[in-house]
Amino acid sequence: MKSQERRDNILVCAARLFAAARFDEVLMEDIAREASVAKGTLYSHFADKDALYFAVVFDGILQLNNHLRAAAAQDRPPEEQLRAVMNAILTFFSRNRVFFRLLSMEDAKAGPGGSESRQRWQSERTEQIDVIESVLRRGVAGGDFHVPQPRLQAFVLRGMVRSVLTSGEKLSVKEMVDVIVDTFLYGARSKAPEAPSP
Amino acid sequence: MKSQERRDNILVCAARLFAAARFDEVLMEDIAREASVAKGTLYSHFADKDALYFAVVFDGILQLNNHLRAAAAQDRPPEEQLRAVMNAILTFFSRNRVFFRLLSMEDAKAGPGGSESRQRWQSERTEQIDVIESVLRRGVAGGDFHVPQPRLQAFVLRGMVRSVLTSGEKLSVKEMVDVIVDTFLYGARSKAPEAPSP
DNA sequence: CTGGTCTGACTGACCGGTCAGTCTAGATAT
């Protein structure tokens, strides 16, 4: 399966480049050079530049979604589960900054439009929301959470991840999870919740 | 000042196109046609395609920042002020969906890199955070808010706006503001805060 | 008439995509 390795390597290199520059600024030649292959080889793995690009992006989101599903799988108390899910997302992105930028860029564009590939993108993207939403709903069912609009607030949670990562503040994954979940669950209205001091 | 009008019209048309397609998919000819000008005219207003693009983006963020500053200017009780600020952002984007996509795309890319134009972008972008952060700090100073990391949480708030807008749920601006501010201030941990019933 | 603005046909660099040719690894024959 040497060919598979090569393909994967191309994806990794392409990801790096696409994350760093605009689509049209990344030349097929650049990708080829970066991956130590000839330009022609790219075309024996991917139909064209667009296909390569989508393969990159798609590969990234599939990885992320796997982590996510895994984290949401084992059932624990709602809050703990929520932390686990957020932890999964943040861990993945911390280890793959490249994908973070790439996915951010991609779904900034992800409007209503629908070129076949966008369709798949949309559905993978939606799955993340579904997972988060189901965690919230479980919390509501158990009486632990008060979440009037689970779907919407699932979007909010996912958005918070992006915010924290783009903030530039250098925090550990745990710290990020804490900021997000604490803010989300306990709010910023005075009266610290329970965690503050002894 | 006919020339100014024309220039503005070009910006508006270009914004629409750039929001709908990738940079390299938008042709100067398309922009010219959309704006009912000849291609050459574009070059008497903007040095090149990149300059035009950045002018579009920059124009958008300047408008937004003006609204934002205005909203944060008059001082009111912290919570009310926070609502006003969020309202300003959401109102602007609701009226200018185009800019929402455009700005989202642009700052997805906005990594550490620094091509002169990006520098300016970065600083305008930062100003939004500064405004939100100062609102939070005022709330903390007055003892109304409990916000351990004002800057970070300012990012979170801005991110929530994006989340809600991308969610696809069709809500009025007021409803969006409420979801965001309520979540941010009161949290999702059971025990509804104060607003629920009688 | 004249200074300025606009126009759109034109040009040439550039880059996505191709393909004839090379190389390698394995299979088969001797």
Place this chain on the structure above:
DNA sequence: ATATCTAGACTGACCGGTCAGTCAGACCAG
């Protein structure tokens, strides 16, 4: 064991379409 063949992956020089950017002339307004 070694020679020969073959499949198919890889290579990179090349091609040709595409567009950003130009500029000679049309078209005004004063």
